[in-house]
Amino acid sequence: MSNKNFALIGASGYIAPRHMRAIKDTGNELVAALDPYDGIGIIDSYFPQASFFTEFERFDRFVDKYRRDTGKKIDYISICSPNYLHDSHIRFALRNGADAICEKPLVLNPWNIDQLKIIEKESGQKIYNILQLRLHPSIIALKERVAKxxxxxPDKIYDIDLTYLTSRGKWYFISWKGDMEKSGGVASNIGVHFYDMLCWIFGDVEENIVHLKTPDANAGFFKLKNATVRWFLSVNYDYIPDDIKATGQRTYRSITVDGEEMEFSGGFTDLHTRSYEEILKGNGFGLEEAYGSISTVSTIRNLEPIGMKGDYHPFCKRVLGK
Structure with a gap:
């Protein structure tokens, strides 16, 4: 396989170094990167020779000129920009003859995917979504066990609790991530890949209820084809259990399946590289795989919370003080 040329949009963001590492680890080249913020010294650890732009118009000109002047092309454009810009940046990639590799959530609404399917077909290019939990060894083992x-x-219904708290400071709510219109909210920001994983293993969402929705916490209930799921997501450090705080940790992640704790705290460091390896082999996760989780978070965003009624997650009491 010949080396591929990459460009990267959103190069100064939190997740971008994982993409840089994945490009390097797979033996490929980053030729251009874009971000309005110019504090991008991390790129020296991976691709110091890459052209860097802070203005989209100059980046656009470079991508077009690169193809015309060198007889080469940008094969892939990796997208790590704010969620609400993903759709536009994916379209930019396809118009320039590149496949798109986009961070989750791919887009904010399922109808965006419907339009991207049309553009994908017109351009002949592919759109890939990073759904790294599908490549995690523990998750794969669980899927194989459940399938067996x-x-x-076939009628078995699993009982699942999903709890994920990842502490964020005041900056979070000032940034685009704290803006519902730009990020999609907590469920889209930190929950979408967990929803994807659960649906991948236990089947599509048949019922979707939201119990709690605040700027820093969401909670609800899913009925999947073969599971019921109580879920709680938050970026508020105060809701982390005291025994976890005592260890100095600022993140708490727990999934129980029929009361059994599932261990998958490790094994995340190379999942972007694994994702790129599969994409380069033509096995990446495309629009169809992304559709279910995007539909789920879009529905959550538009549902009214019903409060502590029915089968709600016990962490709701931490928020509502009951």
Missing amino acids: ELAEN
Whole structure:
């Protein structure tokens, strides 16, 4: 396989170094990067020779000129920009003859995917979504176990609790991530890949209820084809259990399946590289794989919370003080 040329949009963001590392680890080249913020020294660790732009118009000109002047092209454009810009940047990639590799959430609404399918077909290019949990060894093992059990008992319904708290400071709510219109809110920001993983293993969402929705916490209930799920997501440090705080940790992640804690705290460091390896082999996750989780978070965003009624996650009491 010949080396591929990459460009990167959103190069100064939190997740961008994982993409830089993945490009390097797979033996490919980053030729251009874009970000309005110019504090991009991390690029020296990966691709110091890459052209860097803070203005989209100059980046656009470079991508076009690169193809015309060198007889080469940008093969892939990796997108790490704010969520609400993903749709536009994916379109830019396809118009320039590149495949798009986009961070989650791919877009904010399912109808955006419907339009991207049309553009993908017109351009002949591909759109890939980073859904790295599908490549995590523990998640793959769980899927294989569940598939075996469901083959023996197709009507089995699993009982699942998903709890994910990842502390964020005051900056979070000043940034685009704290703006519902730009990020999609907590569920889109930190929950979308967990929803994707659960639906991948246990089937599509058949019922979607929101119990709690605040700027820093969301909670609700899913009925999947083969599971019921109580979920709680937050960026508020105060809601982390005291025993976890005592260890100095600012993140708490827990998934229980029929009361059994599932361990997958490790194994995340190379999942972007694994994602790129699969994409380069033509096995990446495309628009169809992204559709379910995007539809789920879009629905959550538009549902009215019903409060502490029905089968709600116990962490709701931490927020509502009951």
